[in-house]
Amino acid sequence: MNERPTPPEGSEARFRRVFAHLQPVADYAARRGSSDPEAIAAETMAIAWRRLDRVPVDDPRPWLFVTARNLLMAERRRSSRRSQADRALARPEATPAVESTDPAVTRALRALPERDREALLLIAWEDLTPARAAEALGIAPVAFRVRLLRARRRFARSLAADGLPNTPDVLEVKST
Amino acid sequence: MNAMDRLRASRPASVPIEADREALFDRIVATPPSGAGARPARRRRKLVLVAAVGIAVTLTAGTAVAVSTNLFGWHTDDTFIKDPRVWRKLYRDATHELRLPPGMAWPYRTLAPHTITNRSEPGGMAVAISQTAWECYWTEALRANDAQAAGQAQAALTDLVRHHMVVAPAGSPENVAPPAGTRPPFMIYASDGGLGYVKHNYALAAAGDPSGVAQSCRANRGDLQVPPVR
Numbered sequence: 099m100n101e102r103p104t105p106p107e108g109s110e111a112r113f114r115r116v117f118a119h120l121q122p123v124a125d126y127a128a129r130r131g132s133s134d135p136e137a138i139a140a141e142t143m144a145i146a147w148r149r150l151d152r153v154p155v156d157d158p159r160p161w162l163f164v165t166a167r168n169l170l171m172a173e174r175r176r177s178s179r180r181s182q183a184d185r186a187l188a189r190p191e192a193t194p195a196v197e198s199t200d201p202a203v204t205r206a207l208r209a210l211p212e213r214d215r216e217a218l219l220l221i222a223w224e225d226l227t228p229a230r231a232a233e234a235l236g237i238a239p240v241a242f243r244v245r246l247l248r249a250r251r252r253f254a255r256s257l258a259a260d261g262l263p264n265t266p267d268v269l270e271v272k273s274t
Numbered sequence: 275m276n277a278m279d280r281l282r283a284s285r286p287a288s289v290p291i292e293a294d295r296e297a298l299f300d301r302i303v304a305t306p307p308s309g310a311g312a313r314p315a316r317r318r319r320k321l322v323l324v325a326a327v328g329i330a331v332t333l334t335a336g337t338a339v340a341v342s343t344n345l346f347g348w349h350t351d352d353t354f355i356k357d358p359r360v361w362r363k364l365y366r367d368a369t370h371e372l373r374l375p376p377g378m379a380w381p382y383r384t385l386a387p388h389t390i391t392n393r394s395e396p397g398g399m400a401v402a403i404s405q406t407a408w409e410c411y412w413t414e415a416l417r418a419n420d421a422q423a424a425g426q427a428q429a430a431l432t433d434l435v436r437h438h439m440v441v442a443p444a445g446s447p448e449n450v451a452p453p454a455g456t457r458p459p460f461m462i463y464a465s466d467g468g469l470g471y472v473k474h475n476y477a478l479a480a481a482g483d484p485s486g487v488a489q490s491c492r493a494n495r496g497d498l499q500v501p502p503v504r
Binding site (some may be wrong): 109110113114117120121124125128129135136139140143144147148152154167168171172197198199200203204207213218222223233235236237238241245250253254257258 | 276277278280281282283284285286287288289290291292293295298299302303305306467470471474475478483485486489490492493494
């Protein structure tokens with residue numbers, strides 16, 4: 099007999115709390131340039147259900163973002179293979195990794211190394227605390243703070259070089 | 275407006291999900307709830323049987339050791355080291371139990387001046403060095419498509435996870451130590467899912483995705499000189 103296993107008691111209620119973060123996961127994927135953020139969010143949730151015992155219930159967002167990021171990387175690999183195949187047809191290249199509503203910010207973000215950019219965006223766009231963001235990046239909170247400080251400094255410098263005058267934030271970062 | 279405020283203000287607006295959320299929820303929970311559920315029942319039964327026998331053997335052997343040593347369970351370790359020579363001796367002993375990637379030498383480490391620590395810390399440091407070195411090596415091996423080197427790294431890290439990494443009970447103090455039968459060197463993880471995350475990264479790498487181990491390598495390698503994959 100090949101029965102489908104029944105979920106443990108309370109699994110659905112637990113998963114519902116995780117599932118409540120569907121929209122933030124879709125937003126995360128969209129802001130990282132996914133061509134199909136809804137599909138990424140749905141797949142992330144399906145994985146969360148299959149591995150529910152590993153998903154922290156108090157705040158599952160770091161776990162969900164890590165999973166979504168891995169799916170995004172797979173999507174980009176597929177897209178990159180496709181664009182190689184389509185090059186003869188002069189199709190546009192893969193979508194950019196990040197797109198903001200402010201062109202200068204987009205340029206400054208693209209100038210950052212990916213890990214610095216991700217540290218900044220987890221705080222500024224995804225509203226994670228530094229401790230949660232560290233979890234999402236798989237590094238110690240202390241290492242994250244150092245990375246964030248460096249990223250803020252580079253970002254502010256890059257923005258300043260693009261025409262923004264030195265701002266209190268730049269000074270604040272330098273004095274920290 | 276400062277740079278961080280400008281960054282926050284530039285966040286693209288949320289695009290509401292068009293799909294029927296309840297239908298999606300129902301579709302997901304209608305699938306098997308865990309990875310194990312996807313396996314064929316016969317294989318699952320076999321795994322359960324093997325696991326049950328393994329647990330029984332482990333429990334029997336573990337209890338025998340615990341009773342014979344009369345030291346059972348986690349405890350606080352109040353034996354501190356303050357002499358750098360003692361620290362280096364423990365670190366050196368640990369390095370004899372652990373492996374590094376081919377061509378790599380153990381870096382010099384010692385106890386910082388005016389510092390005390392407990393006796394398991396030098397061994398934990400050696401485990402962390404070995405772990406980071408193999409993670410970096412694995413990342414390189416995957417990027418270089420070197421299956422042999424990748425397999426070597428995977429085996430070394432599996433050994434580290436199995437024999438040299440332990441999870442302290444939830445709520446343990448800083449100076450917690452594992453049961454006395456635990457063979458050093460070991461690294462103690464807090465009970466916050468950290469080791470689970472490490473294993474998750476290794477599973478990804480085993481499936482050919484180096485992102486997790488690469489991340490950990492970058493974050494932790496510091497001054498470690500990991501030789502290139504040959």
